[in-house]
Amino acid sequence: MNGSIKLGIVTSMSIMLVMLPTMLKPAQSQSGATEAPAGFDNLTNGHISQADFDAFRDSFEETETIADGLGPTFNDTACANCHQVPVTGGSSRVFETRAGHLDANLNFVDHPGGSLVQDRAIDNSIKERVLPGEDTTKRASVNTLGDGFVEAISDATLTGIRNSQLMEIRGTAISVPILEAPGSTRVGRFGWKDQHASLVSFSADAYLNEMGITSPLQPVENTSDGNDVSAFDTVFDPEDFGGVDVNEFAQFMRATKVPPRDQSLVGKANTIAGEQIFHSIGCDGCHTPTIVTAPAGTVFNGAFTVSPALGNKTIHPYSDFLLHNIGTHDPIVQGQSTLNMVRTAPLWGLRNRALLLHDFTAQSVTQAITSHGGQAQGAAGAFGALSNSDKERLLTFLGSL
Numbered sequence: 001m002n003g004s005i006k007l008g009i010v011t012s013m014s015i016m017l018v019m020l021p022t023m024l025k026p027a028q029s030q031s032g033a034t035e036a037p038a039g040f041d042n043l044t045n046g047h048i049s050q051a052d053f054d055a056f057r058d059s060f061e062e063t064e065t066i067a068d069g070l071g072p073t074f075n076d077t078a079c080a081n082c083h084q085v086p087v088t089g090g091s092s093r094v095f096e097t098r099a100g101h102l103d104a105n106l107n108f109v110d111h112p113g114g115s116l117v118q119d120r121a122i123d124n125s126i127k128e129r130v131l132p133g134e135d136t137t138k139r140a141s142v143n144t145l146g147d148g149f150v151e152a153i154s155d156a157t158l159t160g161i162r163n164s165q166l167m168e169i170r171g172t173a174i175s176v177p178i179l180e181a182p183g184s185t186r187v188g189r190f191g192w193k194d195q196h197a198s199l200v201s202f203s204a205d206a207y208l209n210e211m212g213i214t215s216p217l218q219p220v221e222n223t224s225d226g227n228d229v230s231a232f233d234t235v236f237d238p239e240d241f242g243g244v245d246v247n248e249f250a251q252f253m254r255a256t257k258v259p260p261r262d263q264s265l266v267g268k269a270n271t272i273a274g275e276q277i278f279h280s281i282g283c284d285g286c287h288t289p290t291i292v293t294a295p296a297g298t299v300f301n302g303a304f305t306v307s308p309a310l311g312n313k314t315i316h317p318y319s320d321f322l323l324h325n326i327g328t329h330d331p332i333v334q335g336q337s338t339l340n341m342v343r344t345a346p347l348w349g350l351r352n353r354a355l356l357l358h359d360f361t362a363q364s365v366t367q368a369i370t371s372h373g374g375q376a377q378g379a380a381g382a383f384g385a386l387s388n389s390d391k392e393r394l395l396t397f398l399g400s401l
Contacts, residue, residue: 057252060248069240072123076094096116114223148253148310150190154294175188178198262351277393287320293315327371
């Protein structure tokens, strides 16, 4: 499943101005909020039992076959193939390809059949290919650990974060449909274009588009470059009958713990100093350090009730889950006007990623930071102006995430 990043600030006029995004953030504390459980230990966060967690993780790891409905066009054969570092549900080096172009009126036109160009097919004659003249981008597979807590963040919290940001770095919140609750929308938070707000919707989308398996929420097979492939599809649709797999994927992700900090670095002088620099140069303008989830019992998505394990929990994703143009150029539009915008990449679990940015073009944290432009130009410039020792302190802090 693929879903399947940003620094920001305004100018270098003064340290006070640089600190404004932090000072203007809305209070994220709620009475009685407790820390969300963290760990790379394959244990449930309490949303479901350990037995169910293990069973649903098995579904997430299961290799699909043609007999199961794999294809006819697809990218991979199991959710875990794209989400496995350092444990099932994490990130990986796997990417997908998106393609399309702007027409004469500057309207975005998808690649025939949809912007996702699948890399594989059950028959080579229907393998998809990027067409001449199309713009393309790679899309990195993302970490899904802790996403149950992200789903449990209220829209009001996300829009409150947006409204607290200075205009120069203000993120964009888009409302997206909830597939399991027709007619309902929520602020998007999953995927590089915030194209989903529900883990059920996210799972159904990935099952179809990454593995070619239909479900009640996504019952129509993909094409091959816009051409019908029904002659190659021998399994009755929807192939995930009753949406059982889709719901198990969602429940597994909801029950994962958040990525933990590297305890060997937490509390060390350079880590503490690096975190202070992170705030002072404005990285937290978009990489919001702390968010509190909605209270237990809150109903989202028309069907998802926030459980006690997910409700009123303090998380540290280092993301505002909003869209920003940070100059890294993603030319694909999905759903709304998201040209050149990407979701602020959560920094939790950063130390486990070998390649960075939405398209894997950065091979180090320093390269990722210096690649930022657009709304993030101020913070990138502030990083460049740091002394070498302060840069090392900041990188030490980021290496603890």
